[in-house]
Amino acid sequence: MPDWTYHPLRGIAAALLGERRSQLAALKALATVGSLPGGGRIVACGLGHRHAPRRLAGQIAGVDVRVRLGAVVPPAVARHAVRALPLLGAGLIEIGPVSSADVGQVRDAVAGRRIPVVARTSDPDTKAALVALVDAVVTDDYVHPRSVHEAVQALAEPSTVVFATPDLLIREGPGWFARVIDAAGPVGGRRGFSWLWGLFLGVGMIVAGLAAVAITLGPVLLWYDRDYLGVTTIGPHLGHFLQHDRISLAGSMIALGVLYVGLSAGGIRRGWPWAREALLVSGWVGFPTFFYFVGTGFVDVLHLVATLALFPFFLLATRRRAGGQRRPLPDGPRRQWRHALIGQLLLVITGLGIVVGGAVVSVIGLTTVFVPSDLTYLHTTTEVLQAANPRLLSFIAHDRAGFGGALMSAGIGIAALSAWGWRRGESWVWWTLVLAAISGFGCALTVHGEIGYTDLGHLAPAYLGLAVTIVALVLARPYLCARRPIP
Structure with a gap:
């Protein structure tokens, strides 16, 4: 049987x-x-x-x-x-x-x-x-x-x-x-320029993420932030909290950009139909989260500009195009293949876990805004913050909900790339996942450490996700990075 x-x-x-x-x-x-x-x-x-x-x-x-x-x-x-x-x-x-x-x-x-x-x-x-x-x-x-x-x-x-x-x-x-x-699929063929638009989309996401990091490490608040809040400066403790939210969001944006660059240059360019579908699903989850502002009440001008600038690239990148593909390498040594399957399973689970985490963060951002550990770090309550500035909660809620949306989009990209792109010798898959993990986990964990927000319960999902990702990538490297024979 x-x-x-x-x-x-x-x-x-x-x-x-x-x-x-x-x-x-x-x-x-x-x-x-x-x-x-x-x-x-x-x-x-x-x-x-x-x-x-x-x-x-x-x-x-x-x-x-x-x-x-x-x-x-x-x-x-x-x-x-x-x-x-x-x-x-x-x-x-x-x-x-x-x-x-x-x-x-x-x-x-x-x-x-x-x-x-x-x-x-x-x-x-x-x-x-x-x-x-x-x-x-x-x-x-x-x-x-x-x-x-x-x-x-x-x-x-x-x-x-x-x-x-x-x-x-x-x-x-x-x-x-x-x-x-x-x-048994076709090899070669006309690929069009869809992959190039996807590459521009990914690079644009990376640039937007890096710009968000630069702004957050600098003034923190831009002119429209100050106009909305009606203040010129904020306290250092609240400023650190805003930095941790925004740099975590920026890390997710950079990771998402890395995934899009990989899917476009490594997958769509070579004619893999699943790469386009992975980009399509991830994008249609991520871009609509811009409309979270309806629930938060705050419109981030740079977020609006980035969305309007990048969305046309997304549409152009996901147009249907005829194309070809490379023949996959044989599965190779059985032990190597089995280790790769374990790594694949772990990364699919990690991606789905990130999607769930992003959905939870989005719901919290659109409702209660804070989790208990946030208020413990801030040494305050929601009522005190609301009394201090009636617009502060909606301002913070925008960042939190946006972070959740970026997490969901990135999680879908990770899960799809791991489930559909696992082929021996496709080293771009391994490097894409490595760089995305460094960007996403690295930004989030680094900023938490820098501002002293080190609550173990709060960071446990990130630590677990990072540990599982490292194990999965170590197991999968010999399989995904196997050398192709020279013709």
């Missing part, structure tokens, strides 16, 4: 449930999540299933298939496999071998199927019972590759249909379909 679990967790799941039970539990979970509204897209995106090129379409036994790439599953797990495997990139499912006793299981499995399902049997009576249930009944044995390379070679012949065996999926894991589709 194939192993449907994600490899880094296989040992844990097997220890808790037993090998067979862990495999079936993972398959059931995947099928269940995929059946929920929007669940199929979440699973497909999370496990790296991308768009298959048209040349991989074809037929099997007279049945049209979108991708000539499928899997052989036994009747006992067919119901869950038919619902789960299409989310990973499978274009068809073969259930087999099927006996007369398995007809009921096949009937349950094919109900509501999303892709063609064929059944394999050599028994005439069983075949007669299956004809009305499945898309085709076959007796022939199709191509069963032993690696990604063999699958790609077989798919080069337009009439060939490739099926992954249980043994192959045990060895290669559920990402095998996506890796084959990537490797």
Whole structure:
């Protein structure tokens, strides 16, 4: 029976449930999540299933298939496999071998199927019972590759249909379909200038972040800040608090710019469709957070100028363009690959954690503004601050909510890059994540230390995120930074 679990967790799941039970539990979970509204897209995106090129379409036994790439599953797990495997990139499912006793299981499995399902049997009576249930009944044995390379070679012949065996999926894991589709995709082609606009967008984000750092370390308040608050100066303690908010926000902006530069120059330029989609999703989460000012009541002029200047670059960068891509390197040594999978999982979790953290910060910024440790650091209460200056809370709320929005956008970029861009030899992925981590974590932790805001509970998420990121990048470096052979 194939192993449907994600490899880094296989040992844990097997220890808790037993090998067979862990495999079936993972398959059931995947099928269940995929059946929920929007669940199929979440699973497909999370496990790296991308768009298959048209040349991989074809037929099997007279049945049209979108991708000539499928899997052989036994009747006992067919119901869950038919619902789960299409989310990973499978274009068809073969259930087999099927006996007369398995007809009921096949009937349950094919109900509501999303892709063609064929059944394999050599028994005439069983075949007669299956004809009305499945898309085709076959007796022939199709191509069963032993690696990604063999699958790609077989798919080069337009009439060939490739099926992954249980043994192959045990060895290669559920990402095998996506890796084959990537490797069989087009190489070369017209890429357009979308990547260049994305590069300008990323550089603009970095420049804006650096400018925010310079302003915060200098006057802290600009003329429109002073006009809004009705003051010319602020106390040093409150000034330090504002600095910690704004430099943390600036670090997130720089990290986001680094991610956009990497996705554009390393991904979109080379024709990877997932790179454009990662930029698209991250941007459509980040740019609308500008409208947080509706909830805070304060409009930051420089924030407005930066948004208006950079948004056109975002639109130009995410236009659909035909393009090509590089052939991915083979997965290499098994130990190296497994370590890379652990690193990938850790970084996806880190990215999603940052998204959740950003959402929490946004909600706090738009509601209570402060967490208890903030008020402890300031040695005051919300009521005292409100009485001192009625506009102060909305001013601080803008920075906090904006920081949350930048975190969400950056977290999505990290999670998407880690989930979709994990290919051996793509060193730009590793360097992009390294520089983004240095920018984001470095700015936040440094400014907290400089102003003496070192509450462990407040900083625990940042310390944990940094530690997990370091471990993940160390594990992944040999895989992502593997050298390509010289032609």
